[in-house]
Amino acid sequence: MTINEQDSMSTSPSASTAAAPPTILCVDDEPNILSSLRRLFRPHGYRVLTAESGAAGLALLEGEAVDLVISDMRMPHMDGAQFLAQVRQRWPGTMRLLLTGYADIQSILDAINQGEIYRYVTKPWDENDIVLVVRHALERRALEQEKQRLEALTASQNVQLQALNASLEAKVATRTQQLKQSHDEVQAANERLKATFVTTIKVFSNLIEMRGGKLAGHARRVAELARKLALALGLEGQEARDVFIAALLKDIGKLSLSDDVLELPASAWTGEQLAAFRKHPLRAEQLLMALDELRTVSVILRSQLERFDGGGFPDGLVGLAIPLGARILALASDYDGLQIGAMVQRSLRAEEARSLIYDSVGKRYDPAVVAAFRSIMDETEPPARDLTVLSGQLEPGMVLSRDLISRDGLMLLAAEHVLTARVIAQLLDFEGKNGGRLSIRVYAPPKDA
Template structure:
């Protein structure tokens, strides 16, 4: 066996094995292919060619048809069986037509080259053969890759549903755990507020449970008025902590009824809503409750404290808390020097609507306390400005078309006020409707 390799500075393009029993043929092929930077191996017989293939990776094998012992057909047939990826070419003479056809069929020969050959033609055949090899190998690589990816996809599809179920179960469990933790935090937070409310009552001298009763009533009023659950909760928390500002009072101020406070003591006392807000403002969750606490002692008519805010400038939550606070405080003798029972306190609150309290809040409170509307208890009639007489008493607040408070409920109309209402009506260009208490100062007997 004769072997040789093309030695060039560049990496060989590919490996060719030439098999022929004539040394001059092998030498010619070696010289021709080396010029093209191919690695050339040579063998003088079929056995020698098989030995080379056992040791070397060969891209193309070129075999002569007529060789002693084993001819080209038998040689290439064995190559096809044992090294199917090696491309096979046959070198044959003009007289070997039938043998060539047999070699093509049995050895699955890619091309055959006739002797004598044309160098350009044989080089073109070799280039085509290498291109075919490259395409075939790329095809095999892509098929293997596709098969691998398809196998992975089938495995993924087979397990995807189970993975989705497992992941969904994990997420559901995590969500439930988070919800449970959140609910525990909310419960613990509210419990802490209730404990703080009890401590405030102990320090401020309030009757035990005062904060809880005020908070419960305030929340019921808020819900009756259509506030959201979150808004009603803020009102409830403000009710629990509405007197927290009193915890800094000196002992000499604790327990003195509000109606008996004077001078510096009264000035200090009236700061407690503001102090309560300052204590709670650092806690983000309590900021709305703090805002309510600051304004819960304001009055609808502007005569309250600490700012003297009036009407709808007072936060709704604070207007609600004011009613609940005063209803409880009237029964404890805090706002007045005598205690009232629940019925008396209810009626006093109702009578103060439009003055101390927002009439709409009082309506909701009165409905909760008695199951009736104030209109059912206090008869009223609707009249125009032209029907008004001095001495009539308003049963409801008089509001402008924009919602501004013009006159509060229980206001006694004077001659001067009647003239002002007539002038207001003329300038507004629309008629006013007022509600007055039935039977007051010869009110007309036209029922609303």
């Protein structure tokens, strides 16, 4: 038994760096058969190894990378079927061919079943046929290896893609949480800004009312009634808020009027004083025109003295041509003005003021606004969620349900203000210095607030 290796390219140093030629192992117990196979395949660029027995072939396979094995069927000690079966078990990627020189169907079936051979070739073989069979076998092996490589590459890339997706999902979740938190913070800041804006308007309204004693608390009461009318007429959100703010600022144009005009009721004015008074809506519009946030408010204030029948000022608008906010403000302002003596020479009772308003429906006032006013006056007050307490009963964490107003009509704190120990101490000190108790409306915030 001999082991021969024929490979003129294997000794070249540069060949090892190039693509290695396919390696074929020929196993046969007849040396002349091995020589014939070696001479046949060498011109085709194959690296040819030979072994004269199955055992020798297995030993050679343990140390060499072989692409294809050609084994004779009839060999002593270990026939081709047994040899190829071991090759399949230990080196399943190696292609296997069987040479058989006799018509033994059972032996061929054994080789097919046990060794899972690619093809079998009968002796004597046709050289072109066997070369073609070997080439096809090697091409199939190359395709299978490429398929395995691509599958492994795909599996590896899938793992990487899954890891990348998981990483991206985590990053997206983190970024989404950050954006949500930022959005919540911006929204909270915006709500605080809105609350501060309204509180500033209330403070400014108080400053306006300091011009005359009768006006203390007037704008605040008008604003509350105007807000209820706006909601009853279907306004909400920004529209209702504009009506509320317009009511708070309704007297801003009166800052230019003299004290005697402000102290006298409207029924006692001279013609010159009445003419000066009728200009205050225009001044109010001019004062607020530069503020985009109050552009709609300025339009309402301009039309607050218009009459539904067209006899008002400054534009003589008729009916629905008058902005709805101005129609609401006119009624709300007159209702409170009649009760504080700002329109006639005596203060009217609430029912007397209501009677005058009902008599002027369709003339001075919009019938729809009057209808909403009637419904508000007729409905019962819903149960309050808040309580009236004395300053000594205040506790940190309580929230003002209404603006805190002093006896002389000044707003000390705005509604929804959260009381702290410091603020409570200031209120107690204020009462001590001014010699009077405050009526404070508060509620306890929800436990999860």
